[in-house]
Amino acid sequence: MPKLQQDLMFTLYGTDVWKGFEPVKVEDEVQGWNGNHPSLSRLVSTPGSQIVIDVGVWKGMSTITMASEMKRKGLDGCVICVDTFLGSPEHWSPGSELFERRNGMPDLYQTFMSNVHAAGVVDYVIPMPQTSTTAASILRRLGIKASVIHIDAAHEYEEVIRDAQEFWTVLEPGGFLIGDDYHWTWPGVVKGAAAFSLQEGVALSIEPPKWIVQKPL
Numbered sequence: 492m493p494k495l496q497q498d499l500m501f502t503l504y505g506t507d508v509w510k511g512f513e514p515v516k517v518e519d520e521v522q523g524w525n526g527n528h529p530s531l532s533r534l535v536s537t538p539g540s541q542i543v544i545d546v547g548v549w550k551g552m553s554t555i556t557m558a559s560e561m562k563r564k565g566l567d568g569c570v571i572c573v574d575t576f577l578g579s580p581e582h583w584s585p586g587s588e589l590f591e592r593r594n595g596m597p598d599l600y601q602t603f604m605s606n607v608h609a610a611g612v613v614d615y616v617i618p619m620p621q622t623s624t625t626a627a628s629i630l631r632r633l634g635i636k637a638s639v640i641h642i643d644a645a646h647e648y649e650e651v652i653r654d655a656q657e658f659w660t661v662l663e664p665g666g667f668l669i670g671d672d673y674h675w676t677w678p679g680v681v682k683g684a685a686a687f688s689l690q691e692g693v694a695l696s697i698e699p700p701k702w703i704v705q706k707p708l
């Protein structure tokens with residue numbers, strides 16, 4: 492069982508938030524977008540202890556990909572999973588079937604937790620129900636830094652830049668920041684990724700539809 496997850500769980504919560512969790516029935520396949528991209532498994536499988544932050548986790552596809560790879564490789568790793576669990580503007584449409592609501596409140600947190608539970612990677616995952624900006628600020632205050640950060644939250648230019656800047660501060664030197672949806676259908680992401688790499692003076696590498704930058708040592 493990975494020790495890193497237990498240590499970080501205590502730092503963040505002072506208790507194990509999985510304790511007493513009751514999963515709901517889940518679909519056979521986790522619904523999501525680009526969450527099984529090969530860059531995710533590749534970059535989290537560096538030997539040694541590995542803290543990963545997944546920003547924008549939806550129902551858990553990207554989280555499960557990374558946590559499963561850590562488990563498969565026997566790494567002492569942990570994925571901190573940041574999301575409001577409220578969905579993004581593009582997910583908000585009356586009568587949408589992407590997720591259920593209870594009295595108007597999306598059930599995404601319960602779905603995410605149940606999918607992670609069903610995938611057998613609870614010991615590698617810490618949920619963090621927060622906005623991206625507040626989560627970055629909490630992690631900074633607690634001195635938690637990651638070696639890989641995957642950002643797939645809001646897709647507007649200002650938000651892409653803001654998330655990249657915020658999480659850059661909690662990325663270890665030599666670590667990788669991976670963004671999703673570098674595609675013409677998301678102009679805010681394409682513009683944001685280019686602007687951020689220019690701002691930081693780091694090379695932008697594209698593995699469609701992911702954009703990747705490495706923090707200098």
Ligand SMILES: C[S@@+](CC[C@H](N)C(=O)[O-])C[C@H]1O[C@@H](n2cnc3c(N)ncnc32)[C@H](O)[C@@H]1O
Pocket residue numbers: 522523524525526527546547548549550551552553554573574575576577578579621622623624643644645
């Ligand atoms: C495209 S989905 C993530 C998909 C996921 N990575 C996967 O593998 O399927 C975007 C997610 O970002 C979350 N989100 C959007 N804006 C956010 C913000 N400002 N802070 C935290 N989460 C946010 C939404 O709730 C949604 O779950």
